Amino acid sequence: MKFLVTGSGGLIGNQLISDLDKIDQTIYSCYNDALPLKGIPIHLDLLNLDEITTIFEKIKPDVVIHLAALTDVELCESNPKLAYMINTTATEKIAKESEKLGCFLIYLSTDYVFDGKNGMYDEKNSSNPLNEYAKTKLYGEKAVEKYNTKWSILRTSTPFGNHPTRKTFPKWIVENLKSKKSLNIVEDQFTSPTYVPNLSKMILEVSMSNLEGLLHLSGSTRISRYEFAKLISEQLDLDSSLLNPIKMENISWKAKRPSDSSLDISKAISILKEKPYSIKKSLQEYLPELRNSLPL
Numbered sequence: 001m002k003f004l005v006t007g008s009g010g011l012i013g014n015q016l017i018s019d020l021d022k023i024d025q026t027i028y029s030c031y032n033d034a035l036p037l038k039g040i041p042i043h044l045d046l047l048n049l050d051e052i053t054t055i056f057e058k059i060k061p062d063v064v065i066h067l068a069a070l071t072d073v074e075l076c077e078s079n080p081k082l083a084y085m086i087n088t089t090a091t092e093k094i095a096k097e098s099e100k101l102g103c104f105l106i107y108l109s110t111d112y113v114f115d116g117k118n119g120m121y122d123e124k125n126s127s128n129p130l131n132e133y134a135k136t137k138l139y140g141e142k143a144v145e146k147y148n149t150k151w152s153i154l155r156t157s158t159p160f161g162n163h164p165t166r167k168t169f170p171k172w173i174v175e176n177l178k179s180k181k182s183l184n185i186v187e188d189q190f191t192s193p194t195y196v197p198n199l200s201k202m203i204l205e206v207s208m209s210n211l212e213g214l215l216h217l218s219g220s221t222r223i224s225r226y227e228f229a230k231l232i233s234e235q236l237d238l239d240s241s242l243l244n245p246i247k248m249e250n251i252s253w254k255a256k257r258p259s260d261s262s263l264d265i266s267k268a269i270s271i272l273k274e275k276p277y278s279i280k281k282s283l284q285e286y287l288p289e290l291r292n293s294l295p296l
Contacts, residue, residue, distance in 0.1 A: 004055075005017055005064075009029075009034030015199075017036055019200050031043060037164075046068055052097060063103060065108075069108075072133075074254050087140050088143065099147050104152070105152070107141065108203075110157070114261050122264035130257065154202075154215050156199055156216075157194055170232050173233065177243075186226060189225050190261070193223065202268065211271065215267060215268055216265050219278065219279055220265055220279075228279070
């Protein structure tokens with residue numbers, strides 16, 4: 001099959017195209033800034049709608065996995081027009097082009113579509129985004145549902161893993177603690193941290209099995225940022241006393257965050273062979289890799 005993957009140079013895309021490459025699929029790895037490590041590299045500017053049409057008509061993919069997005073929550077808040085153009089307008093265009101060609105479209109969305117008042121959200125819970133990033137991603141979801149016959153919308157939460165240039169939360173924690181720097185970490189924000197290699201395998205299963213509809217794909221553990229940071233520090237024998245628990249209200253964010261956007265992944269557990277990892281299993285796999293990637 002021919003796969004077109006947007007955002008293939010990013011954290012999730014980098015892992016996904018590597019996994020696709022292992023099973024000998026034809027991969028068109030679309031990127032904007034970061035050159036992908038696997039597949040046939042195709043430059044794609046999501047702000048150029050004509051370019052999207054040209055690439056789709058040229059490649060005629062069987063499966064489209066749309067990962068690319070403007071994910072900087074603060075930037076989205078300060079520049080909502082740019083966020084809308086990338087996360088909504090470009091997604092709508094990709095949805096229309098996918099439908100024209102009869103592609104199976106997989107769209108990666110976010111736990112931030114929820115307002116965080118309850119937590120452990122399943123696929124039937126109503127969305128209520130609090131910031132511009134989340135709003136534009138939800139509008140992207142609506143575009144996929146509106147324009148596509150064959151689609152899957154996958155919501156994830158706090159992805160982490162290794163990448164040649166991207167730094168995720170655990171790596172930031174470890175680097176600072178190794179340097180003996182004190183860190184303020186929120187203790188009242190809860191998510192479902194997701195190990196990227198696990199997420200990639202789940203996305204791959206969805207794509208190869210043509211699993212349609214809305215599905216939550218995240219780690220299986222609801223945990224606060226502070227407790228997550230403590231787990232990492234303790235397992236690597238770093239000084240957890242350098243971690244200072246603070247409240248969300250004490251951080252001067254422009255964009256409002258949901259206090260508990262953890263996801264219920266019961267549906268994924270019931271239908272996927274690749275099960276969502278617990279935070280314990282995720283760190284067992286990830287921390288040795290992280291340790292080896294850091295300077296002594």
